[in-house]
Every structure is written in C-alpha cells, then in structure tokens.
Amino acid sequence: MENRILIVDDEKMICSILAQRLSKEGYDCVMADNGREALTSFYKNDFSLIISDIRMPQMNGLDLLKNVKAVRPHMMFIIMTAYPDVNMVVEAIRLEPPTSSSNRSNLIWWSLA
Numbered sequence: 001m002e003n004r005i006l007i008v009d010d011e012k013m014i015c016s017i018l019a020q021r022l023s024k025e026g027y028d029c030v031m032a033d034n035g036r037e038a039l040t041s042f043y044k045n046d047f048s049l050i051i052s053d054i055r056m057p058q059m060n061g062l063d064l065l066k067n068v069k070a071v072r073p074h075m076m077f078i079i080m081t082a083y084p085d086v087n088m089v090v091e092a093i094r095l096e097p098p099t100s101s102s103n104r105s106n107l108i109w110w111s112l113a
Helices: 012-024 035-044 061-071 086-095 100-111
Strands: 004-008 028-032 049-053 076-080
Touching: 004 012, 004 035, 012 028, 028 035, 035 049, 035 061, 049 061, 061 076
Parallel strands: 004 028, 004 049, 049 076
Antiparallel strands: none
C-alpha cells in the first residue's frame, strides 16, 4: 500500500503520462476513467494517494473525494483540473484542507512539473 497511487481522469493520456512518470519514481499506479470506477477500485485496494481530475462523467472528483473521506478521513488526495473554477477550488479546500500530510502529497505533484 505504501507506494500505490490511484490516478483518476477521463482523459486517458493524462492518466498515462502521470502513471508513467510516477512509475519511474517507484510508485505502483492504478488508473481509472471516472470517479465511479475509481471508487470501486478504492474499495478493493489500498492506496497511499489519490490524484483526481474534478470534471469527469458519472462521478466528479469532488464527489469522489467526499466518498473517500467518508471511509478514510486521512486519505491523501490531490485534485487537479484544467478548468479553474473558484467555487470548485473553495469546495475542494473545504473538503481537503492543506495539512502536513497533504503537503507531502503535494511534493509528489510538484515534482511532476
């Protein structure tokens, strides 16, 4: 579980690029096309981090975050989006406030840049 990351995005190329990069860093990556598929995978596997897009079909990233936090409140979660929306950002921060544990996951994210 320590090095397993769930990557969620309806754009397969984004998932693939992130998974390739993180795999080179030693992480085991599992990809999902939408929040509903990711939630199913989350219930079946142990992950140390979830990286998710916000806007996706079937279940968006914020709903995924809510469902995950209801089961594992301390799960590290990174939200990404190509569509900046202040309301979504405020909601995401309300659901996943920056903490020392999420700062560690942000280091993983920023290392990809």
